[in-house]
Amino acid sequence: MHDIDMNNEDILAQHRELAEKNEKLLERHGIRAFNVMGAIGSGKTALIEALARRVAGNGVKAGAVAGDVAGNDDQQRFQAAGLPAISLNTGSDCHLDAHLLGHSLEELPLEEIELLFVENVGNLVCPADFPLGTERDLVVISVTEGEDMVRKHPKIFARSDIVVINKVDLADAIGVDPEKPRRDYEGINPNGKVFFTVAPEGEGVEELAEELGLRG
Amino acid sequence: MKTLLEQVEEEELARTEIVHLRLGELKILSKEALSRAYQMITAESLLQGSALEFEDVPVKVCCASCGFSGGVDYDDDAAFHFSTPILSCPRCGGKVEVVQGKELEVRRLTVADEGVGES
Numbered sequence: 001m002h003d004i005d006m007n008n009e010d011i012l013a014q015h016r017e018l019a020e021k022n023e024k025l026l027e028r029h030g031i032r033a034f035n036v037m038g039a040i041g042s043g044k045t046a047l048i049e050a051l052a053r054r055v056a057g058n059g060v061k062a063g064a065v066a067g068d069v070a071g072n073d074d075q076q077r078f079q080a081a082g083l084p085a086i087s088l089n090t091g092s093d094c095h096l097d098a099h100l101l102g103h104s105l106e107e108l109p110l111e112e113i114e115l116l117f118v119e120n121v122g123n124l125v126c127p128a129d130f131p132l133g134t135e136r137d138l139v140v141i142s143v144t145e146g147e148d149m150v151r152k153h154p155k156i157f158a159r160s161d162i163v164v165i166n167k168v169d170l171a172d173a174i175g176v177d178p179e180k181p182r183r184d185y186e187g188i189n190p191n192g193k194v195f196f197t198v199a200p201e202g203e204g205v206e207e208l209a210e211e212l213g214l215r216g
Numbered sequence: 217m218k219t220l221l222e223q224v225e226e227e228e229l230a231r232t233e234i235v236h237l238r239l240g241e242l243k244i245l246s247k248e249a250l251s252r253a254y255q256m257i258t259a260e261s262l263l264q265g266s267a268l269e270f271e272d273v274p275v276k277v278c279c280a281s282c283g284f285s286g287g288v289d290y291d292d293d294a295a296f297h298f299s300t301p302i303l304s305c306p307r308c309g310g311k312v313e314v315v316q317g318k319e320l321e322v323r324r325l326t327v328a329d330e331g332v333g334e335s
Contacts, residue, residue, distance in 0.1 A: 002327050006223075008238060008321040026247055129244045154291075154300040155244050159314075186292045190304045191311045 038140030040122030168201030275317035281310030
């Protein structure tokens with residue numbers, strides 16, 4: 001037997017190239033884009049609605065891509081909130097990738113928006129591995145998922161520099177201490193930032209918007 | 217990028233025994249699932265019977281604050297069940313850029329010495 005050198009050929013190079021293409025397209029249109037990841041039911045949609053409401057007060061128009069395996073429920077919510085929105089159904093995949101997002105960007109009225117929120121498929125595993133070409137990633141968890149979400153999915157938290165712990169108004173009722181996931185996160189990502197929010201009420205959203213550099 | 221199969225076909229390589237991959241520590245990828253999928257998709261192809269072997273590539277970072285370059289500390293809290301890399305500077309605690317640990321690359325192939333069809 002003998003060995004043939006393959007020069008460390010990058011199997012995922014195409015994903016990165018497509019992500020760079022998205023990034024350049026967004027840059028050309030002066031759009032800042034955020035990849036919003038988190039489990040099913042963590043409040044990603046409500047948080048995006050709250051952030052969009054906040055910047056709308058200052059005349060900043062946001063758009064959204066609603067990533068889901070199926071259905072257009074989130075797209076309808078975004079549109080009802082006045083956001084141009086595209087439903088991006090993966091059919092079976094548990095995450096968005098740059099190729100899929102590229103097609104959504106073809107359909108969005110990019111000339112009308114300054115911000116784009118990309119709501120990833122509800123999942124705390126795969127989305128972290130697929131670059132989309134967005135400026136920053138944030139992970140949303142909620143106290144209703146329990147205290148141990150960070151411990152159960154350390155890699156996505158190690159790689160994301162903003163974590164939103166949502167639904168903190170329910171913490172006492174369900175007996176969850178939101179400080180526990182915060183401590184877990186700070187243990188593996190000491191430079192990351194944590195925000196406690198109640199998205200529908202806009203609680204904590206101002207601080208998050210400030211961190212994201214959004215005018216509100 | 218050529219697929220492995222195209223490369224093996226074009227270069228008329230002898231039977232491939234092992235495909236050596238480099239897998240970054242931060243990649244969220246199951247070696248077992250990938251190996252199983254590989255066996256299925258390579259069945260009845262020139263790559264049939266070859267196996268994937270993984271070289272684990274540890275995280276390396278660069279610190280913009282103090283100039284540190286190298287490996288990171290790990291959170292060995294037993295509750296995580298894994299040793300989790302801490303993505304901050306192990307020297308000054310500053311923010312870092314990950315320069316290694318996200319790879320999924322084909323490093324080399326181990327092939328049989330005889331020509332195609334001679335096995």
